[in-house]
Amino acid sequence: MQEYIKKYIKKIAKKILEKYYDFVAANLFPLKINSHRENYEFIFIIGCGRSGTSILGDIVNTIKGVLYFREPKDIWVKHYPLMDIWQNHDSKLLWESSDVDIEKIEKIKKYFESYAFAKRSKYIVEKQPEHAFKLDFLLSAFPSAKFINIIRSPADVALSIQTACNKDPFMWWGAKLIKKQKVSFLAERIYGNNYLQIDIKSDFEYGLLEWKLTNDLVNKFATTHPGKIITIKYEELITDPASIRDSIADFIVGRHNGVYKKKLPQIYNKMPKNIDLSLKQLRILNLANKPGS
Numbered sequence: 001m002q003e004y005i006k007k008y009i010k011k012i013a014k015k016i017l018e019k020y021y022d023f024v025a026a027n028l029f030p031l032k033i034n035s036h037r038e039n040y041e042f043i044f045i046i047g048c049g050r051s052g053t054s055i056l057g058d059i060v061n062t063i064k065g066v067l068y069f070r071e072p073k074d075i076w077v078k079h080y081p082l083m084d085i086w087q088n089h090d091s092k093l094l095w096e097s098s099d100v101d102i103e104k105i106e107k108i109k110k111y112f113e114s115y116a117f118a119k120r121s122k123y124i125v126e127k128q129p130e131h132a133f134k135l136d137f138l139l140s141a142f143p144s145a146k147f148i149n150i151i152r153s154p155a156d157v158a159l160s161i162q163t164a165c166n167k168d169p170f171m172w173w174g175a176k177l178i179k180k181q182k183v184s185f186l187a188e189r190i191y192g193n194n195y196l197q198i199d200i201k202s203d204f205e206y207g208l209l210e211w212k213l214t215n216d217l218v219n220k221f222a223t224t225h226p227g228k229i230i231t232i233k234y235e236e237l238i239t240d241p242a243s244i245r246d247s248i249a250d251f252i253v254g255r256h257n258g259v260y261k262k263k264l265p266q267i268y269n270k271m272p273k274n275i276d277l278s279l280k281q282l283r284i285l286n287l288a289n290k291p292g293s
Contacts, residue, residue, distance in 0.1 A: 039122075040113050040122060040123075041122060041144060041145075041146070041252075042112070042124050042125075042126070042142045042145045043124070043125045043126070043146045043147070043148060043252055044125075044127075044128070044146075044147050045060065045126065045127035045128070045148045045150070046129060046131045046135075046147055046149050046150075046218065047129055047132060047149050047151060047218075048129060048151075048157055048210055048214040049129040049130075049157075049161065049172075049210070050157045050160035050164065050207075051150050051151060051152040051157055051211075051234055052150050052152055052234040052237060052238075053127050053129050055237070055265065056127070056148065056150050056232060057127035058265040059237070059244070059248070059264060059265065060125050060127075060245075060252075061125070062260045062263065062264060062265070063245070063248070063249050063252060063253070063256075063261070064259055064260060064261045065121055065122045065253065066121060066125050067112075067115060067123065067124050067125065068125045068126075069112065069115075069126045069127070071127060071128050072126060072128070073128065075111050076108065076128075079101075079107055080101075080104065083130075085174060085178060085179045085182050086173075086175060086178060086179055087178065089178060091182065092182065093130070093133050093179075093183065093185070093186050094133050094186055094189075094217075095133065095134040095136075095137035096136050096137055097136045097137060097139075097140040099137050100137060100140045100141045105141040105142075123252055123253065125252075129214075132149070132217060132218055133186075133213075133214070133217060135147070135217065135218070135221040136221070139228065145228070146229070147221075147228055147229040147230075148230055148232065149218050149229055149230070149232065150231070150233075150234055150237065151231055151232070151233055151234065152234035153234075153235075153272045154208055155208075155273070155275035155277060156234075156270075156272055156273055156275070157207060157208075158204045158207030158208045158211060159204065159207070159273065159275060160207075161204070161210070162202070165203040169203070172203075180206055183206060183209060184200075184206075184209075186213060187213060190213065190216070190289055191287045191288065191289060191290055192289075193290070194288055194290065195287055198283055198284060198287075199280075200284065208277075208281055208284045208285060212285055212287060216289075218231075230247070230248070230251050232244055232248070235272060237267075238270065238271070241264050241267055242264065246258070
C-alpha cells in the first residue's frame with residue numbers, strides 16, 4: 001500500500017512539473033527568446049533500434065547540463081505527419097536536406113528550448129533510433145548538431161527485433177506493418193535488384209535489413225561529416241560504461257571536468273550471443289548499393 005502511494009505521488013508530481021514547463025513555454029520563454037536567444041546545443045542519439053539506444057540515453061542523461069528527451073515522436077509528427085512510419089501509409093523513412101521547412105523546425109526548436117530554459121540546461125539530447133534515416137535533414141535543420149551513434153552485433157539486434165515482434169508485431173512494425181513496408185521500399189531504392197533477389201520473409205531477416213540500412217546510412221554520413229558524430233560499440237558500453245560516459249561528455253561539452261549530476265544507471269550485461277547466420281542472411285548484410293545510389 002505504501003509503495004502504491006509513493007508511485008501515485010510521483011505520478012502527480014510529474015504532471016505538476018509538466019504543467020509548469022508548459023506554462024514556462026507558453027508565457028516566460030517567449031519573453032526570454034525575444035530578448036536573448038540562448039545558445040542551446042542539440043545532440044541526437046541514433047542507431048538501429050534494439051542496439052542499446054535507451055541505455056545510452058540514460059547514461060548521457062547523467063551528464064551535467066543535459067536535458068534528455070526519450071523518443072519525443074509526437075512533437076515531430078505534429079509538424080511532419082509523414083514521419084509517422086507506424087500509422088501513416090503516406091509516410092516515408094528517409095528524410096533529406098530538401099525536406100527541411102524552416103518554419104516547422106523553428107517551432108520544434110522552441111518546444112525543446114522552452115524545456116531547456118525552464119530546467120536551465122544547455123545541451124538538448126534527443127534519443128530516437130529512426131533519426132538515423134534523417135541525418136542530412138537534421139544537420140540542415142540544426143547546423144551545429146552532434147550525433148552519438150551506437151552499434152551492436154547485427155545478429156543480436158535482429159534477434160531482439162524478432163523477440164519484440166513475437167510479443168507484438170504492431171509495436172515494432174506499426175499498424176498494418178507500415179514500417180516494414182517502408183524498410184522494404186528504401187532497401188529497393190538503395191540496393192535495387194541486389195535486394196529484390198533475396199526473398200526476405202521473417203522478422204529476423206527484416207531486422208538484419210533494418211540494421212544494414214541504418215548502418216550504411218550512418219557510415220556514409222560519418223564519412224562526409226567526421227567531426228559531427230561519434231560511434232559507441234554496445235559491447236564496450238556495457239563492459240565499461242564509466243569510460244564511455246567520459247568520452248561522450250568530452251564530445252558534448254568539450255573538455256569535461258568529470259562531474260556528473262547523477263550516478264550511472266544499472267546496466268544489464270547482455271553479452272553477444274553466438275548466432276550462426278545462414279548464407280541468405282549473410283547476403284542481406286553484404287548487400288551492395290545499386291549504381292548511382
